[in-house]
Amino acid sequence: VKAFLAERRTEIAAFLERELAAAExxxxxxxxxxxxxxxxxxxxxxxxxxxxxxxxxxGAQLFGTEANADVVRAGAVMELIQSFLLIHDDIMDRDxxxxxxxxxxxxxxxxxxxxxxxxxxHLGEALGTCVGDVAMLYAFDILEGLEGDDAVRSRVRRLVxxxxxxxxxxxxxxxxxxxxxxxxxxxxxxxxYRYKTGRxxxxxxxxxxxVLAGRGDTEVAVLSRLGEKxxxxxxxxxxxxxxxxxxxxxxxxxxxxIAENKKTxxxxxxxxxxxxxxxQELSRLFGNRELSSDGVSRVLELLRRHGIxxxxxxxxxxxxxxxxxDVEELARTTDADVEMLRELLSYxxxxxx
Amino acid sequence: VKAFLAERRTEIAAFLERELAAAExxxxxxxxxxxxxxxxxxxxxxxxxxxxxxxxxxGAQLFGTEANADVVRAGAVMELIQSFLLIHDDIMDRDxxxxxxxxxxxxxxxxxxxxxxxxxxHLGEALGTCVGDVAMLYAFDILEGLEGDDAVRSRVRRLVxxxxxxxxxxxxxxxxxxxxxxxxxxxxxxxxYRYKTGRxxxxxxxxxxxVLAGRGDTEVAVLSRLGEKxxxxxxxxxxxxxxxxxxxxxxxxxxxxIAENKKTxxxxxxxxxxxxxxxQELSRLFGNRELSSDGVSRVLELLRRHGIxxxxxxxxxxxxxxxxxDVEELARTTDADVEMLRELLSYxxxxxx
Numbered sequence: 001v002k003a004f005l006a007e008r009r010t011e012i013a014a015f016l017e018r019e020l021a022a023a024e025x026x027x028x029x030x031x032x033x034x035x036x037x038x039x040x041x042x043x044x045x046x047x048x049x050x051x052x053x054x055x056x057x058x059g060a061q062l063f064g065t066e067a068n069a070d071v072v073r074a075g076a077v078m079e080l081i082q083s084f085l086l087i088h089d090d091i092m093d094r095d096x097x098x099x100x101x102x103x104x105x106x107x108x109x110x111x112x113x114x115x116x117x118x119x120x121x122h123l124g125e126a127l128g129t130c131v132g133d134v135a136m137l138y139a140f141d142i143l144e145g146l147e148g149d150d151a152v153r154s155r156v157r158r159l160v161x162x163x164x165x166x167x168x169x170x171x172x173x174x175x176x177x178x179x180x181x182x183x184x185x186x187x188x189x190x191x192x193y194r195y196k197t198g199r200x201x202x203x204x205x206x207x208x209x210x211v212l213a214g215r216g217d218t219e220v221a222v223l224s225r226l227g228e229k230x231x232x233x234x235x236x237x238x239x240x241x242x243x244x245x246x247x248x249x250x251x252x253x254x255x256x257x258i259a260e261n262k263k264t265x266x267x268x269x270x271x272x273x274x275x276x277x278x279x280q281e282l283s284r285l286f287g288n289r290e291l292s293s294d295g296v297s298r299v300l301e302l303l304r305r306h307g308i309x310x311x312x313x314x315x316x317x318x319x320x321x322x323x324x325x326d327v328e329e330l331a332r333t334t335d336a337d338v339e340m341l342r343e344l345l346s347y348x349x350x351x352x353x
Numbered sequence: 354v355k356a357f358l359a360e361r362r363t364e365i366a367a368f369l370e371r372e373l374a375a376a377e378x379x380x381x382x383x384x385x386x387x388x389x390x391x392x393x394x395x396x397x398x399x400x401x402x403x404x405x406x407x408x409x410x411x412g413a414q415l416f417g418t419e420a421n422a423d424v425v426r427a428g429a430v431m432e433l434i435q436s437f438l439l440i441h442d443d444i445m446d447r448d449x450x451x452x453x454x455x456x457x458x459x460x461x462x463x464x465x466x467x468x469x470x471x472x473x474x475h476l477g478e479a480l481g482t483c484v485g486d487v488a489m490l491y492a493f494d495i496l497e498g499l500e501g502d503d504a505v506r507s508r509v510r511r512l513v514x515x516x517x518x519x520x521x522x523x524x525x526x527x528x529x530x531x532x533x534x535x536x537x538x539x540x541x542x543x544x545x546y547r548y549k550t551g552r553x554x555x556x557x558x559x560x561x562x563x564v565l566a567g568r569g570d571t572e573v574a575v576l577s578r579l580g581e582k583x584x585x586x587x588x589x590x591x592x593x594x595x596x597x598x599x600x601x602x603x604x605x606x607x608x609x610x611i612a613e614n615k616k617t618x619x620x621x622x623x624x625x626x627x628x629x630x631x632x633q634e635l636s637r638l639f640g641n642r643e644l645s646s647d648g649v650s651r652v653l654e655l656l657r658r659h660g661i662x663x664x665x666x667x668x669x670x671x672x673x674x675x676x677x678x679d680v681e682e683l684a685r686t687t688d689a690d691v692e693m694l695r696e697l698l699s700y701x702x703x704x705x706x
Contacts, residue, residue: 030548031522032541033529088486092479117532126445126528129482133441134521136486140493141514150503157510161494168487169384175479176386179470188385195383 001343005054008067008075012053013046015076019142020045037131040104045083045135047099052078052205058344059209059223062336070146074156074208080139081164085171087132091125092175104128136164148212155211159220163204170195177263183271184263190232192263197238198231199224219334226326226341233319233348236312239264241352243300244309249353255296261287265315266308270299273306320349354696358407361420365406365428366399372429372495373398390484393457398436398488400452405431405558411697412562412576415689423499427509427561433492434517438524440485444478445528457481489517501565508564512573516557523548530616536624537616543585545616550591551584552577572687579679579694586672586701589665592617594705596653597662602706608649614640618668619661623652626659673702 020042027034053075057067065071089095090103097103102110108131109124117123143160146153173192177184203224210219241250242257243266257264267286274282282302285295303309323345331338373395380387406428410420418424442448443456450456455463461484462477470476496513499506526545530537556577563572594603595610596619610617620639627635635655638648656662676698684691 027522030519031526033525034522037522037525088482092482094475112532115533115535117534119532122447123528123532125478127525129441129445130521130525130528133489134518136489137514137518137521141511141518144507144511144514154497158494158497161490161497165487165490165494166383168483168490169380169387169390172386172390172480172483173384175476175483179465179472179476180468181470182468 001347008054008057009050011072012050012075015072016046037134041135045079050079052082052201055205056209058340059206060213063213063215065213070148070212077139077143078205080135084132084135087128091128104131156208159207163199166195167200186268189263189265189268193232193235194228197235198228202230203227222326222330226323229319229323230348236265236316239266258286258299259289259291269308269311270303354700361407361410362403364425365403368425368429369399390487394488398432403432405435405554408558409562411693412559413566416566416568418566423501423565430492430496431558433488437485437488440481444481457484505564509561512560516552519548520553539621542616542618542621546585546588547581550588551581555583556580575679575683579676582672582676583701589618589669592619611639611652612642612644622661622664623656
């Protein structure tokens with residue numbers, strides 16, 4: 001799986017390099033910022049891991065279609081959309097670094113500040129929002145360049161526009177859950193994982209790949225269901241790594257989800273099991289932006305004391321079983337070569353970074 | 354022209370009502386905010402004047418095609434995209450009212466504040482950004498529902514994705530020009546009017562209409578050039594009304610463009626003609642957020658003293674002549690019924706609100 005995704009990454013990156021280099025000319029006719037935007041988007045979008053782009057190729061490969069021009073193009077579209085989402089996310093979360101560099105809006109804020117503009121931070125946010133918008137809109141422009149059968153292209157576009165609309169809605173839940181004082185239920189947590197990570201990161205690209213391989217509603221329906229489960233597993237593992245993994249593994253400080261009061265499944269279960277006194281203590285630790293390493297250790301201690309890691313392992317096993325059922329259904333009802341999906345599931349369950 | 358646009362407005366509003374009412378169900382499955390977003394977008398997008406939607410119908414009508422289902426659909430797409438742009442604009446400009454009600458992000462900020470959320474203003478901005486994103490993405494989803502010829506639909510989608518990408522870039526110029534201390538040249542001002550207002554408000558919808566009427570590159574090229582000029586005229590009149598019109602006419606306080614230091618053609622010409630001492634005085638008046646009505650009067654006095662309104666009238670006459678040439682070219686080289694375009698030009702030149 002890793003080797004397959006890495007090969008596709010090279011092809012998609014080359015495509016994005018070409019497309020965004022070609023955009024510099026037209027963009028610069030429109031605005032003094034045009035060439036700058038094309039260059040920054042080119043650098044930013046080619047620095048990602050390109051999981052989503054690669055999964056488009058995997059969805060096609062399942063049904064015997066190699067990474068042809070349309071597959072690479074659709075993969076590149078996924079990555080440009082991912083860039084749009086991350087650029088807007090970083091503004092919303094006030095994250096000043098991303099993909100190993102300064103985040104896009106923060107780069108513009110820095111330029112404005114250097115020019116002596118009074119309202120530099122807000123101008124950075126505003127310019128960053130525009131760059132995100134441009135990334136998404138240009139993604140649709142690139143998507144229009146698909147060359148295959150009309151009906152296939154239409155189905156791909158419909159999948160993309162519909163599912164990314166839903167990502168916008170899921171992002172609203174995520175933002176709200178991060179700030180509200182009201183309890184967030186386990187169902188709400190799982191639904192967020194399902195729509196923000198599952199459908200977007202797994203269901204959509206795998207389905208797009210299958211459609212590009214000429215497949216219809218049956219295959220898309222199973223892949224969509226499977227993708228939701230893969231995403232839920234992926235996100236729970238992400239939360240686990242954020243709590244118990246090191247900064248080297250995850251790229252962010254250990255316990256940052258606690259400081260940010262992220263409404264994870266671990267948090268939900270811990271509050272459900274904790275005593276009244278512990279709940280009060282936890283309320284002071286979760287959402288504390290100046291959380292010390294002692295504070296992080298205390299949360300981990302309480303998680304272990306209440307057996308939450310073991311509970312979550314059971315949850316993972318249960319979702320993995322359901323994901324396996326989807327994989328076997330696909331093997332039984334279609335001619336899909338599902339070995340790669342089995343590997344993808346194992347990867348999601350075992351990854352350590 | 355006004356009657357034509359008003360009739361189309363009714364049809365487009367009905368279409369948007371239906372589409373966004375139908376979206377409530379699916380949206381609410383994704384997020385607890387889903388139904389709320391569909392309702393707010395429905396209210397917001399049906400409250401506009403719908404000039405752009407109506408101009409799609411005019412572009413089709415020029416070539417004898419009535420407002421059929423595809424024309425209304427494409428008009429509704431323009432209006433939903435306009436909603437996306439306004440929702441993001443209001444965040445960028447910190448405008449708390451729009452279309453006679455509280456602006457969308459400000460509504461969400463109010464909800465967050467009422468719930469006692471500490472970071473309520475920022476959460477309002479973030480949720481508003483998402484709602485804008487959803488409006489744009491769902492606009493592409495609706496656009497996918499066009500039913501005509503494949504090649505026609507593809508050309509329409511391409512026009513939309515390309516031109517709205519360019520609006521994002523032009524918006525960056527607008528934001529930057531509003532904040533920078535460096536002089537903004539007359540060419541930069543006109544280019545901004547060309548791309549932000551002209552191509553978006555006039556060239557794009559007229560071209561989409563012409564393409565839906567089965568017309569090709571020749572017609573689109575002339576309409577695009579004409580649209581740029583109509584937009585430049587429209588925007589200069591807008592600036593004029595903002596300076597010399599009343600709040601009843603424009604819906605915003607007289608002189609607010611001065612307080613916001615908007616880089617208009619009036620401002621550019623005034624600085625070009627003013628003496629050194631006057632320039633210093635003007636620098637204190639433009640961009641003064643607490644500008645008094647005496648301050649506004651002083652700017653108007655200097656504008657009149659230097660004959661700027663007369664200069665600008667000449668500029669308008671010159672653009673109108675060039676627009677007329679495009680209209681006559683269209684009449685000469687195609688079978689377009691250009692009477693409505695002549696009326697549209699007169700309307701842009703003479704409007705008082």
